[in-house]
Amino acid sequence: MMNPADQSGRDLELVARVARGDEAAFEELVGRHQHSVLNTIHRYVGDRSAADDIAQEVFIIVWNKSGTFKGKSQFATWLYRIVVNQCLQFRRKKKQALVSLDGLDPDRPPEALQTAVDHERAARTAAVKQAVSDLPDRQRIALVLSHYEGHSYKEIAEMMDTSVPSVESLIFRAKDELRQRLLAYKEA
Numbered sequence: 001m002m003n004p005a006d007q008s009g010r011d012l013e014l015v016a017r018v019a020r021g022d023e024a025a026f027e028e029l030v031g032r033h034q035h036s037v038l039n040t041i042h043r044y045v046g047d048r049s050a051a052d053d054i055a056q057e058v059f060i061i062v063w064n065k066s067g068t069f070k071g072k073s074q075f076a077t078w079l080y081r082i083v084v085n086q087c088l089q090f091r092r093k094k095k096q097a098l099v100s101l102d103g104l105d106p107d108r109p110p111e112a113l114q115t116a117v118d119h120e121r122a123a124r125t126a127a128v129k130q131a132v133s134d135l136p137d138r139q140r141i142a143l144v145l146s147h148y149e150g151h152s153y154k155e156i157a158e159m160m161d162t163s164v165p166s167v168e169s170l171i172f173r174a175k176d177e178l179r180q181r182l183l184a185y186k187e188a
Contacts, residue, residue, distance in 0.1 A: 008074050011029065011074070013025075014032075015029065026059075026062075030059050034055065037059075037080075038055045040087075040144065041058075041086075043144045044140065044141060044144050045091075050090065054086050061082050061086070080151075080155075084145075084160055088138075128178075131181040134181070135174050138170055139171070139173055139174035142156055142174065143170075143171055143174040143175075153167045
């Protein structure tokens with residue numbers, strides 16, 4: 001397995017080759033990042049088909065804009081900035097409540113639940129999904145990148161083209177909003 005410095009160096013080499021039109025380098029670059037890009041997008045939009053479409057658009061942008069990558073940041077940071085922008089653009093275009101998060105089964109109807117415990121768990125899961133879905137776009141994407149993708153605040157700041165204190169504030173406000181909404185759910 002490659003260490004992170006070797007991976008970053010390989011990404012830089014590949015993106016330079018992609019900028020020159022090297023399709024094999026592009027295929028390798030996509031192969032290296034497709035899984036994590038798709039998972040991030042899916043967690044944000046909550047729809048696998050839409051996530052596939054957005055991921056495809058992300059990589060089309062990488063192909064078309066690879067010549068603009070100057071290497072001032074890591075390739076992954078540049079890539080995730082594109083991912084963030086495409087997710088936010090999707091949300092603006094669709095103007096819909098988005099639901100996602102791993103481990104949650106939106107296709108399991110409450111009628112199919114066998115016990116009261118299962119019913120309560122399903123209700124809690126739905127409340128969490130809805131609360132996350134209702135977060136403002138920038139809070140939601142910062143929370144997904146931090147909590148579900150494990151990126152540092154510094155990495156998220158670079159991906160979102162903002163400052164670390166801004167990311168800290170976005171995540172703090174997202175968690176506070178979730179806490180308030182879920183307390184209201186619990187008291188209901």
